Amino acid sequence: MSSFGLDRKLGPMRLRAWFLLLNFIFNGVALYGLSRVTVEGAGWPILVVGVIGTLACIGVLSAPAKE
Amino acid sequence: MAEDTLNREFRYPLADAIPEAELAQQVKDLARAKRRGFVRGLPTYLRLGGPGFIGAAATLGAGTMTSAMLAGAQFGYKTLWIYWVAVGSGMFMMAAMARFTCQGGFTLIDTQARLHGWFIARVLTAIVGLATVCVVFNFGQVALGTHLIDSIAQIDGPGFRQGLNWPLYIVLTSWIALSYGRSRSGGTKLLENFMKWGIVAMIACFAACLFVVGIDWGAALKGTLIPWLPSGTMGIDLFIASSAAAIGVADWALFHYTGHAKGWRREHEGLARTDMVAGFFVPFFVVCFLVVSVFAATLYASGEVPTSAPELARALVPLLGEKGAQYAFMIGFLIVPVTSTIAMCIGSAIGIHEAFGWKPDVHSWRWKICLLLPQIGFLAAWYPSPVTLIIIIAAALSLTNNIVGWSLYMMLNDKKLLGESRSKSRLWNVGVMVQVTLLNCVAITYVFNRLGWWQS
Numbered sequence: 025m026s027s028f029g030l031d032r033k034l035g036p037m038r039l040r041a042w043f044l045l046l047n048f049i050f051n052g053v054a055l056y057g058l059s060r061v062t063v064e065g066a067g068w069p070i071l072v073v074g075v076i077g078t079l080a081c082i083g084v085l086s087a088p089a090k091e
Numbered sequence: 092m093a094e095d096t097l098n099r100e101f102r103y104p105l106a107d108a109i110p111e112a113e114l115a116q117q118v119k120d121l122a123r124a125k126r127r128g129f130v131r132g133l134p135t136y137l138r139l140g141g142p143g144f145i146g147a148a149a150t151l152g153a154g155t156m157t158s159a160m161l162a163g164a165q166f167g168y169k170t171l172w173i174y175w176v177a178v179g180s181g182m183f184m185m186a187a188m189a190r191f192t193c194q195g196g197f198t199l200i201d202t203q204a205r206l207h208g209w210f211i212a213r214v215l216t217a218i219v220g221l222a223t224v225c226v227v228f229n230f231g232q233v234a235l236g237t238h239l240i241d242s243i244a245q246i247d248g249p250g251f252r253q254g255l256n257w258p259l260y261i262v263l264t265s266w267i268a269l270s271y272g273r274s275r276s277g278g279t280k281l282l283e284n285f286m287k288w289g290i291v292a293m294i295a296c297f298a299a300c301l302f303v304v305g306i307d308w309g310a311a312l313k314g315t316l317i318p319w320l321p322s323g324t325m326g327i328d329l330f331i332a333s334s335a336a337a338i339g340v341a342d343w344a345l346f347h348y349t350g351h352a353k354g355w356r357r358e359h360e361g362l363a364r365t366d367m368v369a370g371f372f373v374p375f376f377v378v379c380f381l382v383v384s385v386f387a388a389t390l391y392a393s394g395e396v397p398t399s400a401p402e403l404a405r406a407l408v409p410l411l412g413e414k415g416a417q418y419a420f421m422i423g424f425l426i427v428p429v430t431s432t433i434a435m436c437i438g439s440a441i442g443i444h445e446a447f448g449w450k451p452d453v454h455s456w457r458w459k460i461c462l463l464l465p466q467i468g469f470l471a472a473w474y475p476s477p478v479t480l481i482i483i484i485a486a487a488l489s490l491t492n493n494i495v496g497w498s499l500y501m502m503l504n505d506k507k508l509l510g511e512s513r514s515k516s517r518l519w520n521v522g523v524m525v526q527v528t529l530l531n532c533v534a535i536t537y538v539f540n541r542l543g544w545w546q547s
Contacts, residue, residue, distance in 0.1 A: 047528065088516065
């Protein structure tokens with residue numbers, strides 16, 4: 025992950041900050057899917073996309089800044 | 092090697108009064124404790140610690156106690172696991188605070204303002220996350236504390252009405268809070284020792300009650316180790332709300348600044364980490380475990396469950412039977428708001444000073460006024476708590492705590508800011524991100540609720 029360049033700037037923010045935002049969006053998708061699943065019994069694909077996206081973002085953001 | 096901008100000579104104004112020789116002696120004591128090993132060195136860590144206990148006292152307030160009592164009365168032992176998971180996930184962010192305090196050589200909010208702007212630092216962290224929480228949520232502490240004084244007086248006497256006993260509550264808590272940072276290190280030690288012994292007394296009182304009512308160890312162990320939630324969105328709400336309520340911005344900031352106020356430096360980081368576990372994690376979990384268990388053993392499945400702390404306490408007391416147990420519960424319960432109020436006074440003073448960039452000076456009138464501001468909660472002795480204000484603050488917290496979390500995660504991974512002291516651990520970053528994600532979920536479910544997409 026260190027070759028990813030998570031700390032280089034992309035536009036106004038570091039890539040790490042963009043991933044924080046992306047994580048937030050995936051959290052929203054997961055919770056929306058979850059609310060659909062618990063209320064209507066439908067919405068599993070949305071929930072799965074949200075959870076996988078969240079886990080991927082946390083995986084990326086777990087990388088420490090490189091030397 | 093990355094360059095850093097750390098100021099190794101940094102000293103927070105509240106630590107100015109601490110003699111250098113005392114700090115040097117602490118460093119020697121800590122080195123000796125480290126050589127002796129964790130168990131034999133623990134008494135030294137407990138003696139020198141303190142900010143963790145202040146944090147636990149702040150968090151273990153009327154709100155946490157009410158939710159613990161309700162959880163025990165409604166779900167028995169089944170939700171005990173939430174408490175250690177919630178406070179445990181918060182430890183990673185607390186470790187980040189320990190790093191900023193001991194190795195950063197900066198104050199959190201000033202640095203946040205420089206890196207991420209004044210709005211996130213001064214408004215979201217200092218005002219919304221710390222100062223306002225301390226001022227507004229103290230209404231609940233005073234209401235509960237004065238109610239309990241009256242209830243204790245009623246056990247064997249005519250009572251002591253809230254409208255009359257509030258000066259006792261306000262004077263005691265104000266006197267201890269005002270001692271913070273004074274008399275070289277004596278005032279801070281007085282306050283920290285009050286918190287430490289308060290928490291010990293709280294645990295002893297609740298443990299005595301549990302001894303009287305008995306505990307189903309099998310169910311308690313199962314509830315502690317095996318996750319269970321009520322079905323539907325109610326379960327998700329319960330988990331997210333409990334997790335977010337255990338540790339938030341106020342706890343992070345308070346731990347950082349109260350560590351600075353003790354003059355902690357690089358050599359104190361081990362102490363800071365031990366303090367956050369022994370002073371915060373353990374007391375928080377033990378107190379919640381005891382309270383949930385007492386209510387699980389008595390009110391659970393008894394039918395109608397009251398919803399407020401005073402009503403829950405009133406319903407429990409006859410079930411305790413022995414008068415000694417009734418006193419023990421009431422006194423243990425009274426320590427909860429007393430220690431919380433003291434911690435909230437400190438948080439209010441630090442938060443307001445940081446919001447406006449003022450230098451804290453415990454001898455100044457400005458410090459004293461900021462510190463005593465939460466005591467406006469004395470009005471709760473006569474009037475109901477300001478529900479609208481509490482709802483507004485709770486909403487602001489729900490919507491913004493996560494943004495502060497993002498900012499702190501970025502700081503922990505900032506090579507320019509922390510240099511070699513930045514996080515180099517994937518596990519640490521994952522732990523911080525788990526808490527940030529939980530706080531994101533709080534903000535999102537709040538919005539979904541308003542949009543009608545989330546039906547509890």
